[in-house]
Amino acid sequence: MxxxxxxxxxxxxxxxxxxxxxxxxxxxxxxxxxxxxxxxxxxxxxxxxxxxxxxxxxxxxxxxxxxxxxxxxxxxxxxxxxxxxxxxxxxxxxxxxxxxxxxxxxxxxxxxxxxxxxxxxxxxxxxxxxxxxxxxxxxxxxxxxxxxxxxxxxxxxxxxxxxxxxxxxxxxYDDPAYIDALAASIRSALATLDFEPEIIVASFHGLPQAQIDRGDPYRAHCEATWGLLCAKLGMSPDRLRLAFQSRFGRARWIGPYTSDVVAELAGAGVKRIAIVAPGFSADCLETIEELGVEIRDLFLKNGGEKYARLPCLNDSExxxxxxxxxxxxxxxxxx
Structure with a gap:
């Protein structure tokens, strides 16, 4: 036995x-x-x-x-x-x-x-x-x-x-290894573009405001990531903008909404932007289609000229x- x-x-x-x-x-x-x-x-x-x-x-x-x-x-x-x-x-x-x-x-x-x-x-x-x-x-x-x-x-x-x-x-969300990986990935992706973005939008998945009001720390975590990423990339909050995407239903969600931010940038005369989704570890419908197609079309429709969706970390090095x-x-x- x-x-x-x-x-x-x-x-x-x-x-x-x-x-x-x-x-x-x-x-x-x-x-x-x-x-x-x-x-x-x-x-x-x-x-x-x-x-x-x-x-x-x-x-x-x-x-x-x-x-x-x-x-x-x-x-x-x-x-x-x-x-x-x-x-x-x-x-x-x-x-x-x-x-x-x-x-x-x-x-x-x-x-x-x-x-x-x-x-x-x-x-x-x-x-x-x-x-x-x-x-x-x-x-x-x-x-x-x-x-x-x-x-x-x-x-x-x-x-x-x-x-x-x-x-x-x-x-x-605040781990140095995560912030370093994001910064390196963003720099690498920007280096492949044929234009220099005036603004980069950091788009996180949204959440109903009611869930935050009941104690969910998600928004605070996103803001911490954004702040650390700004510092790591040497960008001001005006150059690296915070936004939230993927609203569903009629309830109020945390903002500012990515669609509103992008439309307002285009309306204010910004011609070149890039968008990145730091909260997603893998590209999916919300990044490939929503950010890569829907939000891109919104930017171009409102007067933008150059738009790039940067990839998630995925299975990169x-x-x-x-x-x-x-x-x-x-x-x-x-x-």
Whole structure:
């Protein structure tokens, strides 16, 4: 009879987590994705009796048609997946090679869509992992992102008789490694342009103002990142502008809104801008289509002439170096 592998010799799991993407760029696939996403109480924290009739009676009967067309425009046909899934998978694969420890198993999960957090935790346990570090790739904490990912992980553990030790990575909005990676990536991207932007807009994902009023630190985290990035790049707040994108519904969201900032810049005679999304660790619908197409068209329509969307950190050298730094910090004492 063989004994179990001692915990100090058992493999250790590292799970990179990002938001998600539909399983297919069609109406049915987008409807399933939005139903899961928008029914999360962390994402929409309205009373269920008020929100669910709106979600199932209105939103899921109208929004999937438009969103499906947008997903089709950015879909990765080679792998039949959304770009966020492709990039997150590549981040995990490349990180596995970078760290190179035979004891470490690196994988990825999506909070909405597949592979799910529960599925991937179970897969790591099946491979013998008794310790798992979950690394949410959200630099700034929000209840609807990092908080929701933690909920999903603990919901999975709730069903287990024997649970693994679990760590949840901390937000890294003010981490020097993150600010350095952003600054290096921005400088590199700017060097490839055939024009010099007069203004750079740092566009973060928005959040309903009501969630901030109830104590969510997200806006403060975004402002801290923006301030540190201004200092690192040697830019004034007027040169590197703060904005928030991706409003949904009629409620008031945190501002200034990216669409308003860009339109006002063009209207004030600014002809050349670049836009970057520091809060996104991987390019996705909100960066590729919203910033790269919708906001670009808005700028040009209002008198702008030159516009560039700078890429997210993705699986670049700067991005992978950052994730490696964060991962080793969360794994400290286990490896």
């Amino acid at each position: 063989t004994s179990a592998t001692p915990p100090r010799e058992a493999p250790i799991g590292l799970l990179l987590v990002n938001l998600g993407t539909p399983g297919a760029p069609d109406v049915a696939g987008v409807r399933r994705y939005l139903a899961q996403f928008l029914s999360d109480r962390r994402v929409v924290d309205l009373p269920r009796a008020l929100w669910l009739p709106i979600l199932y009676g209105v939103v899921l009967n109208t929004r999937p048609q438009r969103s499906a067309k947008l997903y089709q425009s950015i879909w990765n046909r080679d792998t039949d997946e959304g770009p966020l899934k492709t990039i997150t998978r590549l981040q995990a694969e490349k990180l596995q090679k970078r760290i190179g420890s035979p004891r470490l198993i690196v994988d990825y999960a999506l909070r909405y869509g597949a592979p799910s957090i529960a599925t991937q935790i179970a897969a790591l346990i099946a491979k013998g992992c008794e310790r798992i570090a979950l690394l949410p790739l959200y630099p700034q904490y929000a209840s609807s992102t990092t908080g929701s990912a933690a909920d999903a992980a603990f919901d999975a553990l709730r069903e287990m008789r024997k649970q693994p030790a679990l760590r949840i990575g901390a937000p890294y 700067e991005g992978l170096a950052l994730i490696e730094t964060l991962a080793k910090r969360e794994l400290a004492g286990w490896m």
